[in-house]
Amino acid sequence: MRKPFVAGNWKMNKTSAQGVALVNELLPAIIGYDRVERVVCPSYLAVPAVSARLQGSPVGVGTQDLYWETSGAYTGEVAPDMVKEFCQYVIIGHSERRAKFGETDESVNKKVKAALAAGLVAIMCVGETLEENEAGQTEAVVSRQVREGLNGLVTAAMENVVIAYEPVWAIGTGRAASAEGANAVIKDFIRKPVAALFDEKTAQSVRVLYGGSVTGANAREFFSQPDIDGALVGGASLKPVDFTAIVAAAAER
Secondary structure, three states, X not given: OOOOEEEEEOOOOOOHHHHHHHHHHHHHXXXXXXXXXXXXXXXXXXXXXXXXXHOOOXXXXXXXXXXXXXXXXXXXXXXXXXXXXXXXXXXXXXXXXXXXXXXXXXXXXXXXXXXXXXXXXXXXXXXXXXXXXXXXXXXXXXXXXXXXXXXXXXXXXXXXXXEEEOOHHHOOOOOOOOHHHHHHHHHHHHHHHHHHHOOHHHHHHOEEEEOOOOOOOOHHHHHOOOOOOEEXXXXXXXXXXXXXXXXXXXXXX
């Protein structure tokens, strides 16, 4: 049985003090759900304070991106070892990074490899836009992102990879995909390409999350599906009641 996984992506929200205040409110509510791997991903400048507050707790910390070089003249970027100093996880290839900041399948692949080399767990995001979905291109886009993102990895490395299916048209819009539809994409367009790259055992053991307007109200519906192992949560991760409800729903999986 794959361990449920719920990660909160705070995006560009919360100062250090606000992040610690959010964790102070959230931690007592989710600390008892040991069946679920729980992670929060603040903005870079809030990471050290949030990480210090969560030290010794069962809740992990991640960043929302990294760069693949170890050091050098890369103004504004953050190296894997810099992330590793405070975090155990990193989100890579989020649709907002792809759409607004020029992230490509190639750069996602480089970042995944760099994260794994640093001993981090890579949460690799894939997903199609509304236009691609309506044009019937979901399979082509999602399976390509999986293949290219994981290209060149050895099978053992997949133990530290989590994949998040985030249909772009459902992120922050309040328009979530249907649970059955999301499960079908994960089963056919994510697990099958993983099996082709590695083997069926790896395809069945890798954890795949759903992300896209997940709330406390609809989380249980998604987690009832056999191929959805948890959620990458955006806006609801800033609301302790909602995030706790999502973690609680994952614990029932």
